[in-house]
Amino acid sequence: MDVKITQLVKDYAKFRALESVSLNIGSGMFGLLGPNGAGKTTLMKIITTLLRPTSGQVVVNGWDVMLDPHPIRQNLGYLPQEFGFYKGLNAYELLDYVGTMKNLTRSERREQVERVLEQVNLTKDAKRKVGKFSGGMKQRLGIAQALMGNPTLLVVDEPTAGLDPEERIRFRNLLARISGQRTVILSTHIVADIEAVCNQVAVLNRGSLIFTGAPADLITRASGNVWEIEIAPAEYERIEEQYTIISSRAADHRMVLRLIAPENPFGRGTAIKPGLEDGYVAVMVTTKAVAYA
Amino acid sequence: MLSLSRLLTAFRLELRLLCWNWGYALFYLLAAVWIVANYTNEQFPQPASRTLFSMSQGLIPMLMLVVIVLSGVSASRASRARIEPLETAYPTGTEVLMGRWLAVMAACSFFLIAPLGVLLTLGTLETFFKLVPVFLLESLITFAFVSLSIELVQVTIGIKRWMYPLFGLVWLASAIVPTSLDARSFPSALLLGFALNGRLDTNSSELWGRLPLGDLPLFYDLFYLGAAALLIGVIGLWVHRIRRYQLSRISAVIAAAALLIVLLGARGYSLQVVNAYAQMDERMEFLFAPGRVITLPEAMPYRFSRYDLTLDLDDPALPRFEAQIEVLNRGETPLNQITFSLNSLLTITNANLPYERDGSAVTLNLPTPLEAGASTSFVVHYSGALWDYGAVMSQGFPLGAVNFIRPDGVNLGCSAAWYPVPGNIIVGRNSFVEFGSTFEESIFRSYPDCVLDEPASMTVHVQHVSGLVFGSNLPQVDDTTFAASMATWAHVMAAPTLASEPISSGVTLIAAASLQDRFRPLVIEHYLPTLEQLRYFFPRISGLTLFVTNSGFGNSFDPAATPITDGRVVMVLEPYYLSAVVENPFNDFLFNRQAMVSSLFGVSGGSFGISYTDNISYFLWAYDTAHGDSAAMRTLLAQGISQTGPGVYVYSSQTSEERYPLALFLYQVYVDQGEDAVIDLLNRTLDEAPRLNRLPLSAAQQWIQEAAYDS
Ligand SMILES: Nc1ncnc2c1ncn2[C@@H]1O[C@H](COP(=O)(O)OP(=O)(O)O)[C@@H](O)[C@H]1O
Ligand SMILES: [Mg+2]
Numbered sequence A: 001m002d003v004k005i006t007q008l009v010k011d012y013a014k015f016r017a018l019e020s021v022s023l024n025i026g027s028g029m030f031g032l033l034g035p036n037g038a039g040k041t042t043l044m045k046i047i048t049t050l051l052r053p054t055s056g057q058v059v060v061n062g063w064d065v066m067l068d069p070h071p072i073r074q075n076l077g078y079l080p081q082e083f084g085f086y087k088g089l090n091a092y093e094l095l096d097y098v099g100t101m102k103n104l105t106r107s108e109r110r111e112q113v114e115r116v117l118e119q120v121n122l123t124k125d126a127k128r129k130v131g132k133f134s135g136g137m138k139q140r141l142g143i144a145q146a147l148m149g150n151p152t153l154l155v156v157d158e159p160t161a162g163l164d165p166e167e168r169i170r171f172r173n174l175l176a177r178i179s180g181q182r183t184v185i186l187s188t189h190i191v192a193d194i195e196a197v198c199n200q201v202a203v204l205n206r207g208s209l210i211f212t213g214a215p216a217d218l219i220t221r222a223s224g225n226v227w228e229i230e231i232a233p234a235e236y237e238r239i240e241e242q243y244t245i246i247s248s249r250a251a252d253h254r255m256v257l258r259l260i261a262p263e264n265p266f267g268r269g270t271a272i273k274p275g276l277e278d279g280y281v282a283v284m285v286t287t288k289a290v291a292y293a
Numbered sequence B: 001m002l003s004l005s006r007l008l009t010a011f012r013l014e015l016r017l018l019c020w021n022w023g024y025a026l027f028y029l030l031a032a033v034w035i036v037a038n039y040t041n042e043q044f045p046q047p048a049s050r051t052l053f054s055m056s057q058g059l060i061p062m063l064m065l066v067v068i069v070l071s072g073v074s075a076s077r078a079s080r081a082r083i084e085p086l087e088t089a090y091p092t093g094t095e096v097l098m099g100r101w102l103a104v105m106a107a108c109s110f111f112l113i114a115p116l117g118v119l120l121t122l123g124t125l126e127t128f129f130k131l132v133p134v135f136l137l138e139s140l141i142t143f144a145f146v147s148l149s150i151e152l153v154q155v156t157i158g159i160k161r162w163m164y165p166l167f168g169l170v171w172l173a174s175a176i177v178p179t180s181l182d183a184r185s186f187p188s189a190l191l192l193g194f195a196l197n198g199r200l201d202t203n204s205s206e207l208w209g210r211l212p213l214g215d216l217p218l219f220y221d222l223f224y225l226g227a228a229a230l231l232i233g234v235i236g237l238w239v240h241r242i243r244r245y246q247l248s249r250i251s252a253v254i255a256a257a258a259l260l261i262v263l264l265g266a267r268g269y270s271l272q273v274v275n276a277y278a279q280m281d282e283r284m285e286f287l288f289a290p291g292r293v294i295t296l297p298e299a300m301p302y303r304f305s306r307y308d309l310t311l312d313l314d315d316p317a318l319p320r321f322e323a324q325i326e327v328l329n330r331g332e333t334p335l336n337q338i339t340f341s342l343n344s345l346l347t348i349t350n351a352n353l354p355y356e357r358d359g360s361a362v363t364l365n366l367p368t369p370l371e372a373g374a375s376t377s378f379v380v381h382y383s384g385a386l387w388d389y390g391a392v393m394s395q396g397f398p399l400g401a402v403n404f405i406r407p408d409g410v411n412l413g414c415s416a417a418w419y420p421v422p423g424n425i426i427v428g429r430n431s432f433v434e435f436g437s438t439f440e441e442s443i444f445r446s447y448p449d450c451v452l453d454e455p456a457s458m459t460v461h462v463q464h465v466s467g468l469v470f471g472s473n474l475p476q477v478d479d480t481t482f483a484a485s486m487a488t489w490a491h492v493m494a495a496p497t498l499a500s501e502p503i504s505s506g507v508t509l510i511a512a513a514s515l516q517d518r519f520r521p522l523v524i525e526h527y528l529p530t531l532e533q534l535r536y537f538f539p540r541i542s543g544l545t546l547f548v549t550n551s552g553f554g555n556s557f558d559p560a561a562t563p564i565t566d567g568r569v570v571m572v573l574e575p576y577y578l579s580a581v582v583e584n585p586f587n588d589f590l591f592n593r594q595a596m597v598s599s600l601f602g603v604s605g606g607s608f609g610i611s612y613t614d615n616i617s618y619f620l621w622a623y624d625t626a627h628g629d630s631a632a633m634r635t636l637l638a639q640g641i642s643q644t645g646p647g648v649y650v651y652s653s654q655t656s657e658e659r660y661p662l663a664l665f666l667y668q669v670y671v672d673q674g675e676d677a678v679i680d681l682l683n684r685t686l687d688e689a690p691r692l693n694r695l696p697l698s699a700a701q702q703w704i705q706e707a708a709y710d711s
Helices: A040-047 A069-074 A091-101 A106-119 A135-147 A165-179 A191-195 A215-220 A233-242 A276-292 B002-019 B022-040 B048-075 B084-088 B094-122 B125-156 B163-180 B194-201 B216-244 B249-287 B389-394 B513-537 B575-580 B585-601 B612-625 B630-639 B661-673 B675-687 B697-708
Strands: A003-012 A015-025 A028-033 A055-060 A076-079 A153-157 A183-188 A200-205 A208-213 A226-231 A244-251 A254-260 B302-312 B320-329 B335-341 B347-351 B355-358 B361-370 B375-383 B404-406 B409-412 B432-434 B443-445 B456-463 B469-472 B476-478 B481-487 B492-495 B498-504 B507-512 B543-548 B568-573
Touching: A003 A040, A015 A040, A015 A200, A015 A208, A028 A040, A028 A165, A028 A191, A040 A055, A040 A153, A040 A183, A069 A076, A069 B216, A076 A135, A091 A106, A091 A135, A091 B002, A106 A135, A106 A165, A135 A153, A135 A165, A153 A165, A165 A183, A183 A191, A191 A276, A200 A215, A200 A276, A208 A215, A208 A276, A215 A276, A226 A233, A233 A244, A233 A254, A244 A276, A254 A276, B002 B022, B002 B048, B002 B094, B022 B048, B022 B094, B048 B094, B048 B125, B048 B163, B048 B194, B048 B575, B094 B125, B094 B216, B125 B194, B125 B216, B125 B513, B163 B194, B216 B249, B302 B335, B320 B335, B347 B355, B361 B375, B456 B492, B469 B476, B469 B498, B492 B498, B498 B513, B507 B513, B513 B543, B513 B575, B513 B585, B513 B612, B513 B675, B543 B575, B568 B575, B568 B585, B575 B585, B585 B612, B612 B630, B612 B661, B612 B675, B612 B697, B630 B661, B661 B675, B661 B697, B675 B697
Parallel strands: A028 A183, A028 A200, A076 A153, A153 A183, B302 B456, B507 B543, B543 B568
Antiparallel strands: A003 A015, A003 A055, A200 A208, A226 A254, A244 A254, B302 B320, B320 B375, B335 B361, B347 B375, B355 B361, B404 B409, B409 B492, B432 B443, B456 B481, B469 B492, B476 B481, B498 B507
């Protein structure tokens, strides 16, 4: 299942949330990275037929979102960023209801409900009211409902936001496990979420696509630009003005900074091997620089 | 099929979410208890139709608020539960929405169970199945309209909390505005009063269903049925457009068809209202035309001494009549012309004498003068579908038609002038008031102008009456003939469910078959003993005919506007009055004894003021209650009749002496001269009644006082 996005523009009244986005998404896990407000949710809502684009085209498996939204919905699993359930139902009833809405027969529903509950590890809690679920359980149930009907396209919008670190790791693993042959589009503003699992990444910033490619390509964007430098705390402000600091840690009375710089900062830095986060920051910095220019 | 299963799933789930919680259960329970307590806690048994009527007026509008809340809760549930983004991405359409809406309808209709239970205990199964389907249908149609409106708000702009007071205001407006608008300028205004649904339309009767209201309810229902379907169509179009970016052909067809129905309903409704006002205006114009002279039968130099009337329902849409009438010249000079009144809605098709007609007044020209004391006869054929809008309007629109002939029912009171009445009377007028310079001197007659001043021989034949059972104040001779040798009026009533049942020798109860069982014991316990007591004083009373009919019949306030026929006392009562007699002694006095005496004397009951027959009734009440013991009678007359009990309207602050001077005088005669003297005096008074009825109370009283010492 592939998603072809061409020159997509979305305006909210006067505000342009997406600016001429073109993107091809093939099967496998696709990571959509971007800071808050970048337009990730907007893009996902358009792909999932919840929103109408202002202009441009989105074609999912040959179906245009504006002309043929129905077959897309039939093959779609969607976990929105914000959602809820009918609190009075238990997990089993809820999934069974979703199954009906997704046109499953009674026997298909029974089989699938049990399978997805198993997949998200909620079998034990199947008879509990969903109103009593914790954040992580709710998120897993969200994935479970998205999986009902065996969708070929799975769209998950910031699923790890609001989860504690342990839950987040478990959730990432869950996503990796269920992705299988489908196309999974996963949005996040946390680089670690995609690091392990995605074979393709896109970075959105302020409605514009600033990078698409494999995670390794994103890392390359930072190669030769990541430095470690030891400074005195008094120097910090001066350096921050000049460079983008990725991380810092204190050592004795000195500080060790990891930063992005086109050349060796003050000749004092040591070049180090970049990671995905460095690549992400690097493209963000570059576009900012472009924007300044 | 898949969408059907989604509809059912949505229905089941929504029904469960709506009803399976403490809030609903508690409210439902409270409502049910309140309904049962409120509508069964009556001191006296009411017929189902009356309870249904009051339910339609009070309960249905209240339930409409429940509908608003439940619809709002249901329609906004997905967005409140924030499951909406999930559900929007499912491959669903309008069917989910419809399933939920049906669940709302079910949850609302559960509130009708308690009222139905109450109705079931109030009447027979027959009554239940006659009245309830219409009640249910109309309630559900307006429920549907209201809940779909809320649904439309949700799918278009979304329901917010602050909107509920707004919905309440719309509800209130629909209850207040349409009735306060002038129906002449806005003939369809009442149509918009959905909160008052029942007020217009569920006024059913055991006898005619909703016949007395004509087609108005039909158009009202059509309008709201169409409106509900239109909402379904519009919601379908809207949802399809925002979900599929396409025009839903099915929804478009539904909406178009529904719009047509809405327009038809509104048009039919307003045409009827306009028509009704036109009829009333015509009547008013005629009444107040310059030079219009009203002449009552008593003022004519002739009288109709014999009526032979035929009512042919072969074509129920256009009933045909034949009136063969014998005229007697009771004046002193020869007659060239005979004027009589005939309802202007009835068209004369043929007459054996040349005639002129002006509204309801018809003047026959006699070929040769009719000598004083001589008789002749004439024949008129006429036809028309009588539908007495004027009376509807004069009673306050839209209450109930009074006189009508329709395929499914007939109600012909003499005030409709459905047969020739001597003179030029006001057709449709049920009572007569002639104001004197003081209240005392005013003359109140609550019987209509049509009542003849001298009895005639009257025969009514009915033909081609398939399925209808007839009843009349004229004694029944055979299946299709009613006749009396001494009658001053003729009333004919027919319905498929009418029953005319002899209760005992000389007593006939004419009422809906389903009410007979309820009223028979009341007649035996209350009316029979009173009749026997009256016969002791007035041996000429040969029997009693009790019509029990629904509101809208004649003057519904005064139960006794019905002169005797062939010596039979005739009373036309609403079921309400008949039930009320068990409630307290005063009601029994009013709707039983006084009504009988009034009928006997041919005057109004006490509702308009005090007549000499009130006094006679009061004396007789004391006599019967005290079994003739004069000391006990004195106490009773001084105390008055106990008026305690619910539903009693005390309209006088006068003392017994002020109110009943004549009764006290009769008591004096009884003490001084004995029982026979009173009986003699009362019967001489009865002989003189036609003249006394014209006099103010004081003059009538004076005549009686003088008569007491004549013998
Ligand atoms: N319904 C809306 N109306 C107006 N502006 C919106 C609406 N939804 C989102 N936005 C704006 O569009 C931008 C992109 O939002 P969003 O797609 O939610 O970003 P992300 O998911 O990447 O955080 C934000 O600036 C946000 O404020
Ligand atoms: Mg977002």
